Amino acid sequence: MLRLEVEDFLYREAALLDRWQLMEWTDLFTEDGEYQVPSTDLPPGAEPSSSLFLIYDDRFRLEQRAKRLTKRTAHAEFPPSKTRHTIFNVRVLEENGDDITVECAFVVYRAKREYLDIYPGMTEYRLVRGEDGFRIRRKRAVLDLDALRPQGKVSIIL
Amino acid sequence: MSMQVSSYDLIHEDRQKGIFRVNRQALTSDDVLALERERIFKRCWLYLGHASEVRKPGDFVTRKVMRRPIIFNRDKHGELRAFYNTCPHRGAQVCRERAGSAKSFQCAYHGWTFDNDGGLRGVPGRESYPKDFNANGMYDLPEVQRMESYCDFVFVNFDAGAESLEDYLGGAKDYLQLIALQSKVGMEVISGTQEYHARANWKLLLENSADGYHALTTHATYFDYLKERDGKAAVENNKGKSVFNKPFGQVIDLGNGHTVSESDGAIPWGRPIARFRPGMGEAAREAIEEVRRQLVDRLGEERARIVAEKDFNMLVFPNLAVLNIMAVTVRTFYPLAPDKMDVRAWALGPQDEAATLRDLRMRNFVEFLGPAGFATPDDVEMLELCQEGYQCQPGADWNDLSRGMLTEHEHAAKQDEMQMRNFWRRWRQMLASDDRVSFKIAS
Numbered sequence: 001m002l003r004l005e006v007e008d009f010l011y012r013e014a015a016l017l018d019r020w021q022l023m024e025w026t027d028l029f030t031e032d033g034e035y036q037v038p039s040t041d042l043p044p045g046a047e048p049s050s051s052l053f054l055i056y057d058d059r060f061r062l063e064q065r066a067k068r069l070t071k072r073t074a075h076a077e078f079p080p081s082k083t084r085h086t087i088f089n090v091r092v093l094e095e096n097g098d099d100i101t102v103e104c105a106f107v108v109y110r111a112k113r114e115y116l117d118i119y120p121g122m123t124e125y126r127l128v129r130g131e132d133g134f135r136i137r138r139k140r141a142v143l144d145l146d147a148l149r150p151q152g153k154v155s156i157i158l
Numbered sequence: 159m160s161m162q163v164s165s166y167d168l169i170h171e172d173r174q175k176g177i178f179r180v181n182r183q184a185l186t187s188d189d190v191l192a193l194e195r196e197r198i199f200k201r202c203w204l205y206l207g208h209a210s211e212v213r214k215p216g217d218f219v220t221r222k223v224m225r226r227p228i229i230f231n232r233d234k235h236g237e238l239r240a241f242y243n244t245c246p247h248r249g250a251q252v253c254r255e256r257a258g259s260a261k262s263f264q265c266a267y268h269g270w271t272f273d274n275d276g277g278l279r280g281v282p283g284r285e286s287y288p289k290d291f292n293a294n295g296m297y298d299l300p301e302v303q304r305m306e307s308y309c310d311f312v313f314v315n316f317d318a319g320a321e322s323l324e325d326y327l328g329g330a331k332d333y334l335q336l337i338a339l340q341s342k343v344g345m346e347v348i349s350g351t352q353e354y355h356a357r358a359n360w361k362l363l364l365e366n367s368a369d370g371y372h373a374l375t376t377h378a379t380y381f382d383y384l385k386e387r388d389g390k391a392a393v394e395n396n397k398g399k400s401v402f403n404k405p406f407g408q409v410i411d412l413g414n415g416h417t418v419s420e421s422d423g424a425i426p427w428g429r430p431i432a433r434f435r436p437g438m439g440e441a442a443r444e445a446i447e448e449v450r451r452q453l454v455d456r457l458g459e460e461r462a463r464i465v466a467e468k469d470f471n472m473l474v475f476p477n478l479a480v481l482n483i484m485a486v487t488v489r490t491f492y493p494l495a496p497d498k499m500d501v502r503a504w505a506l507g508p509q510d511e512a513a514t515l516r517d518l519r520m521r522n523f524v525e526f527l528g529p530a531g532f533a534t535p536d537d538v539e540m541l542e543l544c545q546e547g548y549q550c551q552p553g554a555d556w557n558d559l560s561r562g563m564l565t566e567h568e569h570a571a572k573q574d575e576m577q578m579r580n581f582w583r584r585w586r587q588m589l590a591s592d593d594r595v596s597f598k599i600a601s
Contacts, residue, residue: 037530039350041256049517052350052505054530056521064383068532073378076535113546115357147353149500153538154530 006102006127007090009134014085017157022066025157030128030135035062037154040145054154065157076155081112083156087123098129099137106141110156117151119158120144165193165589169582170556176564178579179556182548185359190589191496197588198476199224200316203326205478205490206230206240209310210346210509216259216274220251221502223314224492228302229253230312233275234261240302240314241276252299263299272299309338310345311488329412333472337486339465340431341508342456345486348520352503352528356491358541359548360477360499363491364581366537367479368409368419368471370572371561373402376540380532384426388437392426405562405571407469415475415584417577423467427484429522430515431508432466442518449515473577475584485523497545503528 016025029035036048037055048056057065068074086107094101101124108119126138141158148154168181168190184190204223207230211219218231220243227243229252243251245265252263252272262279264271271280276299278292292298304315306323311334313323324331338345356363366372374381381400384393394400407421428435432450434443453462472480479489486506491499505523507516526533547554559582562574570576 039352041351041353042349046349048520048524049513050348050520052348052352052520052528053524054352054528056524058521060387061525064386065532068379068383071379071382073375073382074536075376076539113542147355148529149353149355150357152354152356152529152542153535155535155539 002095002100003090003092006092006100006134010087010090010104014087017085018083020070020080022069022157026063026066028136029059029062030137031059033059033062033136034138036138036140037158038142040143040147076153081110081156084109100127100129101125102127106158108156108158119151119154121158165586169586176560178559178563180559180582182551182555182557185361185545186496186548186551188496191493193589194493198585201320201588202476203313203315203320203323205488206305206312206314208347208488208506209238209307209312210344212238214259216261218253218260219257220253220255227251228314229263231274234273235275238305238307238312239276240305242300242302244300245270246297246300276301309334326414327474328414328416329410330416330472330474333418333470333480336465336468337480337482337506339457341510343510345506346509348505348507350505354501354529356499356501356538356541357497358499358545359496360491360493362541362544363499363501364473364477364479365578366541367481367489368417368473368577370407370419371575372540374400376536377533380526383532388426388435392435392437405573407572409570409572409574409576411580415581416473417580418470418472419572419577420468420470421572425469425483427522429484430511430519438518442514445512445515473581475581484526485519487523487527
């Protein structure tokens with residue numbers, strides 16, 4: 001049952017992202033929430049404090065990321081691209097009181113101008129169960145890519 | 159009309175009127191790219207890597223330099239080496255990992271084995287070859303024609319007769335030194351590479367990597383962010399105007415097509431070496447001030463001040479950008495096609511950096527830089543939009559790089575376009591010869 005609850009939560013997150021309701025997306029995070037994407041050549045377990053990541057956001061910065069992306073001056077995403085976040089292979093790895101570790105596979109499609117870019121990968125979520133549902137303490141999306149070829153950028157939220 | 163032209167026809171420079179234009183064929187033509195491969199990439203020193211990436215004997219990394227797969231390693235004698243990653247037998251790559259440590263490399267095709275100093279060690283079925291096979295070393299792993307380093311920055315050259323790296327670098331050496339001086343024990347490449355394609359001509363990223371003019375518009379959201387994080391005073395003067403609005407800093411011709419765009423103490427962001435700004439959080443203040451004190455002890459007041467306060471974007475001809483800004487990054491960009499490039503970026507930091515400052519460095523880096531930073535994606539978007547615009551030939555045929563041209567001999571500000579003109583003048587010179595390329599050009 002826990003997995004179904006988690007899946008509902010993750011699908012809700014995906015829907016928010018695909019509808020560009022990005023400030024609502026930031027509300028899914030805890031006050032100390034983090035969002036991270038490692039560079040594509042890093043070994044599993046690399047940490048952003050000592051390795052070069054693509055994204056190393058604390059709560060303030062992830063909120064700023066969301067805010068930035070809703071502006072006309074965030075040129076890479078104006079007009080906003082069309083995205084579809086798909087999630088599957090959801091597994092609850094650990095449940096420790098209110099702390100839950102979840103892993104899932106994802107493929108995000110992004111269409112912009114004449115291109116369709118595809119971002120496959122795996123996300124590790126550290127969730128916290130609160131009174132009003134789950135919150136994300138850390139979202140780490142690891143891309144299954146050798147490099148951002150041809151995507152070139154991660155201007156959307158994965 | 160299709161006609162034969164030289165690189166001089168692709169650049170229109172009128173020094174009296176202060177007009178500098180580049181024909182967009184220079185950014186779209188296959189013939190131009192073919193010439194660039196011959197005249198520029200086979201003659202210039204190209205960045206291979208940093209000595210810190212192969213610290214111990216046996217350490218290696220593999221990477222492509224202008225499409226050529228190369229093994230960059232430290233051999234069993236402790237020497238830096240650069241080998242072509244291709245078996246002298248039939249050509250397969252003998253090393254297939256990105257990085258690691260190896261005493262030898264074995265070709266997976268027929269099993270030839272090479273020592274990490276390139277020497278041929280084993281050939282299955284050796285008895286079927288002549289007794290003196292490889293007596294002259296012709297079956298050793300082929301070595302790149304030239305490899306030299308300066309301040310741990312290692313370069314290769316595919317022209318055996320090229321001038322020395324130091325002569326080639328000219329004034330760029332001083333700035334590589336400024337990076338090296340940031341640490342008493344040496345700088346290192348931090349693990350993690352940002353690798354990405356951009357659907358644009360490689361020279362557009364060269365132009366963009368030291369373009370002070372684009373900051374306020376392309377990166378408007380970054381300045382919004384700084385304002386929210388550090389307060390208005392960080393990015394605006396007391397009249398509410400951006401600190402980037404007025405010309406500041408200077409651009410210097412470093413010779414051989416290299417250029418630096420620099421400023422001293424004018425930039426709003428802080429960095430671990432060694433400039434504290436409130437946005438970094440009070441907790442970092444003490445550590446950064448301590449780094450500054452140590453710099454002063456080691457280098458003296460003035461030199462330490464320069465290392466800590468000077469920001470620069472240096473363009474080393476043809477395709478290396480060394481940025482010493484809120485973090486230190488080294489970036490290369492190679493053409494795959496006229497409208498497609500392959501970009502690699504690394505982060506550098508002091509080998510002896512404290513964990514808290516390293517953390518700060520990494521946060522600083524990805525905030526602005528890289529394919530998911532608050533700035534680089536918008537840069538890439540602009541380059542791609544430019545490249546699409548170049549489809550409008552003939553009809554819309556020229557790029558303009560005239561800003562500040564009339565005054566460039568007295569002073570060029572960071573927002574001027576002298577850095578691009580300096581590149582293009584060298585480009586024009588290197589491409590020019592009796593060979594002319596043929597394409598449509600509109601007058």
